[in-house]
Each structure stands twice: as structure tokens, then as C-alpha cells.
Amino acid sequence: xxxxxxxxxxxxxxLQMRKPKRDAQPRKGVHALMKGFYSRKLHSLLGVxxxxxxxxxxxxxxxxxxxxxxxxxxxxxxxxxxxxxxLLLEIFGIWxxxxxxxxxxxxxxxxAKPNNGRFNTERNLRYLLQRITGVIAFAFVIWHxxxxxxxxxxxxxxxxxLGGVMHDIVNQPIFFVLYLIGIVSAAFHFTNGLWSFLVxxxxxxxxxxxxxxxxxxxxxxxxxxVMFIWSLIAFRDAEFQAGGTALxxxxxxLMA
Amino acid sequence: xxxxxAEVPGNKMTVKKVKFxxxxxxxxxxxxxxxxxxxxxxxxxxxISALMEIQRNPVNGKGETTAPVCWESNCLEEVCxxxxxxxxxxxxxxxxALVDQLEQPIRVEPMRTxxxxxxxVIDRTRMFNALKKVKAWIPIDGTYxxxxxxxxxxxxxxxxxxxxxxxxxxxxLEACPNVNEKTNFMGPxxxxxVRLFNAHPTGEMNAEERLDxxxxxGGIEGCGNSQNxxxxxxxxxxxxxxxxxxxxxxTKHMFKRWLGV
Numbered sequence: 002x003x004x005x006x007x008x009x010x011x012x013x014x015x016l017q018m019r020k021p022k023r024d025a026q027p028r029k030g031v032h033a034l035m036k037g038f039y040s041r042k043l044h045s046l047l048g049v050x051x052x053x054x055x056x057x058x059x060x061x062x063x064x065x066x067x068x069x070x071x072x073x074x075x076x077x078x079x080x081x082x083x084x085x086x087x088l089l090l091e092i093f094g095i096w097x098x099x100x101x102x103x104x105x106x107x108x109x110x111x112x113a114k115p116n117n118g119r120f121n122t123e124r125n126l127r128y129l130l131q132r133i134t135g136v137i138a139f140a141f142v143i144w145h146x147x148x149x150x151x152x153x154x155x156x157x158x159x160x161x162x163l164g165g166v167m168h169d170i171v172n173q174p175i176f177f178v179l180y181l182i183g184i185v186s187a188a189f190h191f192t193n194g195l196w197s198f199l200v201x202x203x204x205x206x207x208x209x210x211x212x213x214x215x216x217x218x219x220x221x222x223x224x225x226x227v228m229f230i231w232s233l234i235a236f237r238d239a240e241f242q243a244g245g246t247a248l249x250x251x252x253x254x255l256m257a
Numbered sequence: 258x259x260x261x262x263a264e265v266p267g268n269k270m271t272v273k274k275v276k277f278x279x280x281x282x283x284x285x286x287x288x289x290x291x292x293x294x295x296x297x298x299x300x301x302x303x304x305i306s307a308l309m310e311i312q313r314n315p316v317n318g319k320g321e322t323t324a325p326v327c328w329e330s331n332c333l334e335e336v337c338x339x340x341x342x343x344x345x346x347x348x349x350x351x352x353x354a355l356v357d358q359l360e361q362p363i364r365v366e367p368m369r370t371x372x373x374x375x376x377x378v379i380d381r382t383r384m385f386n387a388l389k390k391v392k393a394w395i396p397i398d399g400t401y402x403x404x405x406x407x408x409x410x411x412x413x414x415x416x417x418x419x420x421x422x423x424x425x426x427x428x429x430l431e432a433c434p435n436v437n438e439k440t441n442f443m444g445p446x447x448x449x450x451v452r453l454f455n456a457h458p459t460g461e462m463n464a465e466e467r468l469d470x471x472x473x474x475g476g477i478e479g480c481g482n483s484q485n486x487x488x489x490x491x492x493x494x495x496x497x498x499x500x501x502x503x504x505x506x507x508t509k510h511m512f513k514r515w516l517g518v
Binding site for chain 2: 039041114120124125202204206207211
């Protein structure tokens, strides 16, 4: 009993020690801060690290399908799944950041009141595209994850069979076109977002540096798009077919 | 006058006309409506002189006598910021909008990002509230003479002067897609003023207070990088550079606050 009282007293002292640290300035700041500045900054950061970084990693993994075919892709996937604590990496490096960035991004997108008719500039067009591609990319990523990672989690597919799953998806013209739209949207959203990240964190300040970073980011957009599309075309090759056909039925049933 | 006299005798019937389509609103809460006006062309006329003409002779395009159109203006040389309105889709100063350079018919609307008081008169109180929020002033009042402040480098003065041209006209807020009824973003003008006052050698002494204000809800995080503000600003203020510079300052301030405690 006395121990409890002692602990409470100690706690009280600690709490009192914290109090007078701030001067008479009202503390309304803290809550307001969490609502605005920090949450937006976090959104901006997560878009590049880890989400942008993972997008680039995904691009490299996929490109193994171009360079090494079915076997190369399987090895790349195996390498990724061989990383230590891969589930934790997925949760903290992909799922949670994606959830936050996506949900908060929707909030940002629907707060906008685009006026591209009045201000027909490239930068204003990119402002609009950033929001549209963000919404498309989020929907696309959810769909893509449902078809691949969730199927693995449910035990319907193994990681080794994902090449086959992709083969069956991209061989359907409608899905192939939807994947193209999704990929280009994601690539634009990331690269254009990288440009605004540099502005929002105060790295590129003047018009010249912002122009130069714009060239670099749009170059990156071209590279990322081409590499993803190339991989997508590679998945259409018959060598990915093995083991995939049966799974198509499952995916189809799920979509229906 | 000499020109007018010369014109009148010869072609009295074919006087050139200028057509205005004005969005009007009788009260703050009432619905807006459109009214057309046809005025005689006069050389060198601008939107303000046209509104003055309507005030003198408030007859609309149908020949009906109507209430004269209300607007605000002061300086008539694009330095006061009072006559901001949307002319042919672009927010700008009416005094600097020359009829000769405008496509006809000329459409005039109030800047509806702000509450409309009547016709083209808007209430820009939110801009002054934003200036108060970011403490866009230099506190020098005291109980005794503090003497002269530190000097400002000439190079710095030159760019700071450009920022000081802001006349709180509200055009940048009207141009910004992130300043709307769904957000509480303060807009570019006040952010640029933080840069101005933080650059001043005496104002710098309160720099952190202003940065704190920018980091509150409705502050600098509301910028979406559409960069319309810098295109629209009638004073050519490098608003996007100011915003990026303040992004840098608030980012630094954020880390300083975390690591310094």
C-alpha cells in the first residue's frame, strides 16, 4: 500500500516538474499542430520514404521478368521474401504508410477546388493530375494487392506462383489496360510528388531549382513508366503460364 | 474632350459601344444575378471608369433604370488593392484593367472566395486576420527609447522591398485552388509577409513566433503547389519562392524544436 502511495507521489512530482516548462504562452498549439502541419509533413515524407522507395524496388523486381524471364522473376521474389523480418518490413514499410498516405491523400484530394479553366498553366495542371492520379493509384494498389498479396495470405497462391497470376491478369485486354492506367498513374503520382516533396521540405526554393528538379522528376517518370510497362509486357509471355491458369478462376470468382 | 467633339458631329449614330456583363448581388445572403450594361466607348477607359459611368447613369442593357453597381476602389494606380475583382475570368485589379486590352463582352464578377457584401464589394477580413495570426509587424514599442535597430544589408533590402509591395488585395487567394470553403488555408499573402518580417533585422527577433503561427492549423501546410498565386499576383511578388523559403524555415524550426528540447 505504501509503495502505491509512493509511486503516486512520484508520479505527481514528475507531472508537476513538466508543467512550468512552458511560459504563459497558451498551449493551444499542440493539438492544432497535430491536425495540420505535422500530419501533412508526415504524409509528404511517407510518400517518398518508404512508399516511393518501395515503388522503385517493385520496379526493379518486376524488371527481373524482362531480364531473367520467369525464372529471374521467381528468384527476385524469393530474394525479397528472404529478407529478415519480412512481415514487419511489410507492415511498417508498406501497409501502414500506404494506409496513412492513401487515406490522408483522399482528404487532401477532395479538399481541392481545381480552377484549371481560369489558370491554364502546366503547374496548375500538375496540381490537378497529382490529385487524380493519387485517387487512381490508391484504388489500383488496393485492387492489385487483393489479387496478389492477399491471395498469398489466404493460402490460395504461393509467392512462387505470382508470375503465373500476373500472366493470367495481363493477358486479359481489359485488365491489361487497367494495369497500364494504374501503373502510369502511380509513376506520375510518385515522381510529381517527389517534385512537390522537394518544395514542401524547402530543398528547391527558387524558380530555377524548381524547374531543374521538374526536368529530373519528369525524366524519372518516363523511366519508371517504361520499366513497369516493359515488365507488364514480359508477363504476357507464355513462359509465365505454368501454374497460373487454375488461379485465374479463383481471381475471376473473387472479382465477380 | 477635343476628341469627343471631333467625333460627335460626323458619326453620332455609330458611337462604339462596350458591353459589360456584371454579376450582381443585393445582399450578403441573397442570390447573385447577371445584369448587362452597354456603355459608350471612350478612349483609355478602364473597368473602374466604366463602373463610374454606370453609377452616373444606372440604365441596364434592356433600357431599365437599375440600382447602380457597387464596388470598392481607392488609389486607381494598382497600389491599394481595394478594387480586386474577377474580370473575364481572371482575378485582378479593376483600375489596371484597360478596356482596350480586354475581350468583349467584359464579364465582371466579385472574388467569391471572400464573402460578398454587395455586387463587387467583398469582405477581405480573413486576410487581415491571417496577418494578425502570423504577427506581420515589428514590435518596437517599449517604455523607453530603444535606440536605432540593426542595419539591413542592401542586397537583402532589395528583395525584401519586392515582398513589401503586397497590398493584401486577395488576388492570390482567389487564384489558389486550396483556398476554399472546405479548407482554412490562410493563403499565400500572409506566408510571404512572414518571410518579409523575418528578413528584417529587428523583425527577426520574433522570427520563431511567426514560424510557430505558420505551423498551426490553416498555415503553410495548406499549400498544394499549384503556383497560381505567383502567376496572378498583380505586384509580381515571388510568392512561390516565399512559400518554399518558409517551408525550409518551418522544417528547420520543426527539427530544432524536437532536437533542442
